[in-house]
Amino acid sequence: MPRNRILLLCLTLAPLGLAAEPRALAVQVIDSQSNKPVADAMVMIDGGRTAEPSSFEMAQKNRQFQPGALVIPRGSEVNFPNLDSTQHHVYSFSPAKTFDLELFADQPDAPVVFDKTGVVEVGCNIHDQMQGFIIVTESALTARTDDSGLATISLPSGFISAEELSVSIWHPRLANTNRTANFTVSSLAPDPPELTLDLEPESRQPGRLDGLQKRFRDL
């Protein structure tokens, strides 16, 4: 099945004139299939300042991870507080961080430290439909696209002269959600750059084994 091609439009707010003046990079993500802007895409600009580790939370509420996706600096720790009445078994086999928080209620014993960059997919062993993503990045330049698909990132002075910028984008509907999609954009472009991504259709979310289930039901 051919994948939808998604056109990602990166709008660069033109850094007009003054070098000392702080500037911002705007990108817009548009689903090429529907030609609609894509909201909630995590946009990261590589390089530049390294973000300071910090502490984050990914709660489980109503048998869902809250928030569903989290961008954290490398070395940060994440807590997985259980706000549901049932227990959860939060785990991940992602190479960036493999962990296993066996059945627990309330709060695990300790937060999980993510010391490698990459996308860590988080799931619950007893609730297959639960899915969360933690994007561990070195960069401090991150943003999330709004409903119009726009993400604006303030660029530090060190990037002013840089013409080529590496942009990583992650979205839960990426075909492979275990990695980011990487782009190169020009910071000097007068218009926000347009970037394309291959995204799964929305209906694909979240059941991966729907076909199989359906097959079994049919029998």
Next chain:
Amino acid sequence: MVTVNRIGFRGRLVSAMVALVAVVSVSIGALMMLYLFEDEQARAIEQLSLGERVAEEILQRRTSLILSRLDVVVRDFGFRSALASRDRATADSALENQARRVGARFAMILDDDDQLLATADDPPADLEERVEALELLTESRANGFASQVTVIDDKAIELVTIAVEAPGLRAQLVGGFELGSEAADIIERLSGTEVLYRARMASNSRFLSDGTEMAPARLEELIRVSSGERNSAGFITSDHYFSRIITLSDRPESNLQLVLLINRDASLKAYYQRAIEILLLVSSVLVLAALIALIVARSLGKPVLSLARYAKAIGDGEAPEPPPLKVGGELAQLRRALGDMLAKLKDREEQIRFAASHDEITGLPNAHAFLNSVREGFRNGQTYRLFGIRVSELSNINDTLGLAFGDKVLCAVTGRLKQELPGHAELARTGGGEFLMLADACSGDELEALAHQLLDAVQAPMLINNTPFSLRCTMVSLRLPEDAKDTDQVRRRLNLTFELAQTTRLRVTHYQPGRDEDHLRELQIISDLTAAITDNGLHMNYQPKLAMADGSLQQVEALVRWVHPELGFISPEEFIFLAEQSGQITDLTRHILRRVADDARHWQAAGLEIGVAINLSAMDLIRPELIDEVSDAFSDWQLPMSSITLEVTESALMEEPETALETLGKLRELGVTLSVDDFGTGYSSLSQLRKLPVQELKIDKSFVLKLDTEPQDQLIVKSTIDMAHGLGLKTVAEGIENLETWHILKSWGCETGQGFYMSRPVKAADLPATLESLQKLKPELEGSGEINL
């Protein structure tokens, strides 16, 4: 056509019925066989369709089962953990464990970057490529699962791929499951078809045997079957199988087919069994039909045959009773028609018989009927007197007064005869004016009285159509059975007697016994003479004619002799007379001329210079051809032509004097000597004799035989010789029997003598001897002798 005609009515009926039944029953039988065959085929096809559905269902369910098992496996946390541990040994062992659980033959796990995460049970080396080629991974990544049947190491393997998806783990598990006899057995059990896996390659195809060996012939056929043409529904029919091929995988590198087979042997056996049953049924129906046809034909044919016999009896002239018939309709009509025919036939026969036995004009019995009565009389040994009357001028009456008148005359004669005949005497008209009567035997005065009575009755004046006239007729009578012993003799002797009556001119001529025998002898002579002429049955004898002056032999007279093989010697007078009567004289004369010429040629070649004298018949003289015949026969005559003498009787010259005279003149021109034979016995006219171109008179021997003692003969002979000399003719005397006669004749100047005293007639071969003995006689003859008159 001929054959059909030869077959009788019954045969045709039977053949037609049997043929009809045969056609019907054979058609029904054939139709049944066809239906059976089609039914068998239809059932096989249905079964194969069922097999196909079952196979598809079974395979689908099997795949689903495998998938559901695998689904459990890939959701197993421990399994996932083992995979995620990135420890290959752990992952392999975990996969092996799970593979065993789900019954996979082999398994392997690839992550999304196609990195091998684990293998179990030694998957084939090229499994990754194969899986890639089959697009199993692509499909599974999209759908979460995929399956495909393929051939690996000569085994039908179903490759099933299922996604392993866990937080942070994206991989595909590929498991290989053998489609072994287990699946095939289930399909076989459910559908009743045989199931075989078959790998189809570009170059060759082979069956994936699961250990059970197949007979080579069967294998051969199956290979042929599966590569053969399939019909529109995808079924293949061959000698022993109905088959259907389900393609499980149609990729060129792993084309796998499922061949569903139904062995036809059993159904064919049943089919043939049924065919034999139908054949038996058809045969017994045919036999039954033939029997029924025979019975029906018999019942139909019987009356026909009895009618045929009836008709035959009618044809044979019997008067049979019509056969009893149980059936009506056409056959009864036929019987009626035959009965009518019989009646009419009888009537007509009666008429014909009457017409055949009666005279149309007088209503009297005809010759046929009369002879029947005569025959009847012979058979009964009765004696009769048969009278015959011939009306002399009937044809004249018919010519002058008309046939109707003639008929009236006949009727009048009939009436008169009837009146005069005794009551029981039979009267018949047997031709023209001929009436025959069969009366009681009588003789003497009684006979004469009756005969004259009848004759008078017929000859009495009669008045017909106011024309008075009288008839003249001849009457004959025969005694039966004294004068004739059968009807042939009756007819012949009756005719003879009528002929005799013409000459006797008696009122009533009676048959004279022996006449008929003479007549028969003459008939035989006439009929045998032709053969005697052509077969040289006649002999020639020659009697010397001597010159009286010196007794020298001058000529011989040719005399024909005939010894009949049955009748013995026949006198020349008799058969020559008959030959003249029958016209055979022409042939006879020609034959004699030739024979004499031949004989003379022989003796002349031997040095005998002797002439010949040949007798001619009166009938010869009126034939112009005679001249040529004479000149032809003697064309190479060595002596003077005058040494040939042709002797003609006086009477011959008198019958047609002018023609004879002309012939004689022409003969004379040939140079031959002409002689008047038997002179003195006929009524020769001396004035006629004067005109004849003859050179010789031959005095009849009746005057010469006793010349020496009869003074009257002496007078006649002497004056004849004188007269001849006076007319310038020479004389020949025949019948000289003693020396005295010779000397008397010699003294009278007769030139030539012939007689037994000198020589009897001899054969040509004996002529030299005769000449010698004549030589001895010569002195006696030469002398003047003692004449005592």
